[in-house]
Amino acid sequence: METHKTKLCIIGSGPAAHAAAIYAARADLTPLLFEGWMANDVPPGGQLTTTTDVENFPGFPEGILGVDIAAKFRKQSERFGTKIFTETVNKVDLSSKPFKLFTNTRTVLADAVIVSTGAKARRLGFAGSGDGEGGGPGCFWNRGISACGVRDGAAPIFRDKPLAVIGGGDSAMEEASFLANYGSKVYIIHRRDAFRASKIMQRRALSNPKIEVIWNSSVVEAYGDENGKGVLGGLKVKNVVTGDVSDLKVSGLFFAIGHEPATKFLDGQVELDEDGYVVTKPGTTKTSVVGVFAAGDVQDKKYRQAITAAGTGCMAALDAEHYLQEIGSPQGKSN
Structure with a gap:
């Protein structure tokens, strides 16, 4: 079992996760990102990988395949130094700091966490x-x-x-x-x-x-x-x-029979609403646990669009950066 220490760990693989990773990496936070392996029965890349043409994401006037735009998100995250693991986080311990996250082969100690695991359409x-x-x-x-x-x-x-x-x-x-x-x-x-x-x-x-x-x-x-x-x-x-x-x-x-947010792995350690979505403080991506942030469809039951997910991913990275500055998280590479 390998152990990694990082200032910021991002869980997810869609536009929210990668927007967060791009902003965080450009801020020299050297984030670790776990994109999952068929997590919630969805391939790495999230819900976009389950659709064909995406015609409403700015910058692609001719449209783009869902799997292709997901691949571009991933490539851009890596370009700025995000370390990506194709593994599923199946357990977390948010009761003390640093936070602990577990896959089948790794343990991560993180000063801050962004949850962007999405919601699967029923x-x-x-x-x-x-x-x-x-x-x-x-x-x-x-x-x-x-x-x-x-x-x-x-x-x-x-x-x-x-x-x-x-x-x-x-x-x-x-x-x-x-x-x-x-x-x-x-x-x-x-x-x-x-x-x-x-x-x-x-x-x-x-x-x-x-x-x-x-x-x-x-x-x-x-x-x-x-x-x-x-x-x-x-x-x-x-x-x-x-x-x-x-x-x-x-x-x-x-x-149109609802969505199921991917929050079971949190095991009730973060406040959820009656439908299982992560509750965030209005105007922010802050959750009930200080240092844990949520972005994308895992906390958005209204809009559920790639562009809005990306926007909250940006917000989560900025919120996390400010939090890490406040607690004086040491600079340096994740390992």
Whole structure:
């Protein structure tokens, strides 16, 4: 078991983690970054690696693949001296300083920690909903099925096409309203006969003439388009009351059933909200533990965009730098 000492340890691999690493490294904090290995079932690089074209990140007017922009983030972090380990932090001890972080092969002693482990979109499992190749069953994820309408909804594959959203909360109402700007029609598929969304969000969605609700229903299968292009062509939708299965022709399906923040490894040592997100003090990235900061989707349940994650990553690095100055953390390379 190797032991490392560092002024700053960053946990995560998405835009928040790498923005923090770039700022921290340029401030001569020589951070260590643990990008994880299939942590939360997501490859190093975070949620961006699970999407295709990213068209709303400034600086890429032609768009860029999610895996490519994630690789650029990583390269830029390394350029300024961030030391990256492709290992998952599975345990922390924040009860005393220096903080202790553990992987299967290493122990890190850190004066400050930035948690930027993200949140994974919840997905439903049914025939055709997963990853795969060749256009057959189980392969329409990123080929018409997504978990982020704001990120993907404006893509050409969805423009002026019928779309569907699964969910019944505020997120589903917001997704449907947003997608109505691009799709020819938007169906909200909900397994119950009433939404749990706030009344104002319901009114906003239901007053839109392009939005239609399919009540008491669930998707049991996604199938390909009739041209054999390997993209989504429609859904089999089951009425949970009658058991009848109907056919719904759509070119896009968006899960809006919530996210699960990657905070279990913190083991309750940092204050979390009722949904498991890290609580930060307003206007900062400071958590309930002095010297521990949080950035990105692990503390943001509202925006959940790559650009906002990067912004809070910058904030976390600056907050950490100021904290380390206050405690007089010694200069010098991490080891």
